[in-house]
Amino acid sequence: MAAKLLVDENLMRRVVQGIFRRNSEIDILRVQQVGLSGVGDPEILEWAAKEGRVLLTRDFKTVPKFADERLVAGLPMAGVIAINNSQASMGQVIEDILMLAEFEADCIGQIQHVPL
Secondary structure (H helix, E strand, C coil): CCCEEEECCCCCHHHHHHHHHHCCCCCEEEHHHHCCCCCCHHHHHHHHHHHCEEEEECCCCCHHHHHHHHHHCCCCCCCEEEECCCCCCHHHHHHHHHHHHHCHHHCCCCEEEECC
């Protein structure tokens, strides 16, 4: 079963558009669509966990830290895909995201880094 995705505010729109071009059936929401614009990372991770959505982000500094804190505290975490698109082409980043999202079980409670 494919993972449901939540896109953080800092992810480039081109990545989201590329994901949709490759897979128009993917279940993906932006934080702005669900009233989380401007909300802190812990609250976004909490919402994502409740909704079973893997968070896509370019924030390598704080999101993984807060995700780790959730895991250490025994709180649910749907997963994080942290993207560094300066290390790979846009096409490779999109392919890696789609590959990780293809199997929800590979994301639950994990912090994955893209490019792979």
